[in-house]
Amino acid sequence: MTFDPVTAAQRFHHAINDLDFAVIDDFFADDAVYGSIKVGQLSGKAEIMAAFRRYFDTYPDQVAVDELTEAVSPMSARAVWRLKATHAETGEPLVRFGEETITFNDDGRIVSVDVTDYKV
Structure with missing residues (x-):
């Protein structure tokens, strides 16, 4: 079975x-x-998981939507996304728009994520 980085990124x-x-x-x-x-x-x-947990403790209501997910190589995908969230303590809204490139190894595990934010 051929690895599909788009499906993996979506999952x-x-x-x-x-x-x-x-x-x-x-x-x-x-x-x-x-x-x-x-x-x-x-x-x-x-370290990555600790950062994820801190982020979602701060923004537990995040809603993210992928507008595009495409393969950029047999083992990597690029996703363009938008997200909205609210700071749990201050109530301040967070709106982000950007992209990330996710690269997987031969076992289908992520070896790198490179995130770029666009100006909103």
Whole structure:
């Protein structure tokens, strides 16, 4: 069976929308890296998952929608997304629009996520 990075990226984003941390954790390789202007450069599954948990503690009502998901190589996909969320303590709205490139290894685990925010 041929690996489909688009389907894998969509499943990953579905797990995020469901706040299914067990599934999110299972997606990442132990040595994965995650880069975003919002969180900086994260290294390793443990650091990435800690950042995910902190983020969703702060923005537990996030709703994200992929506007486009496409393969950019046999093992990576690019997703263009929009999201809205509310800060749990301050009530301040968060609106983001951007893209990410997700690269998978031969086992279908994420080895890198590179996030770029667009100007809203």
